Amino acid sequence: DQQVKQNSPSLSVQEGRISILNCDYTNSMFDYFLWYKKYPAEGPTFLISISSIKDKNEDGRFTVFLNKSAKHLSLHIVPSQPGDSAVYFCAASAARGGGNEKLTFGTGTRLTIIP
């Protein structure tokens, strides 16, 4: 059962325009959501997160929006730059005892920025 879904395996966006990456989840117990960026042959790097008590979090060119009623979140990148070309993973976690945060990842979306 895929609890975190990224239905678009790939996305191409013109440089300077907005990139919007989408993610859906099914587990209503998830209360933190994160986005990671991954280049080939490297480990993913953390981009931005949002708590379920918020509906928006912004960090520079990156903004994450959360719609709890729709169980949907999105990552907006404005303006898109060539260095943003990578695979983006959505992840979610639910509160657990003992301080152990286990992340459930989506399958990723490959973003290509066209110069």
Place this chain on the structure above:
Amino acid sequence: SQTIHQWPATLVQPVGSPLSLECTVEGTSNPNLYWYRQAAGRGLQLLFYSVGIGQISSEVPQNLSASRPQDRQFILSSKKLLLSDSGFYLCAWSVQARGRGYTFGSGTRLTVV
């Protein structure tokens, strides 16, 4: 500052051979440690996690095992590799705080031939 080391970067092993991948973390104590695998065309699958020395939780039944002999050392092993064990293996650590996510190592590309 905290750093995570994972080696080797690439590995080609024959079917039936053993495996040992090592991961160490510096600059923190009592981290949560994780092993993930990314198979070709798929997302990140959690294999094992550990909240302390000798404490290992397995997420999926498989041909692999994990051990944590020291606080900041996490080892992924197999006695006999299968072709299906090929993939990109990632070690990660996290602090005991919500929403901070993981810090991943650089990964090991394992090809079983």
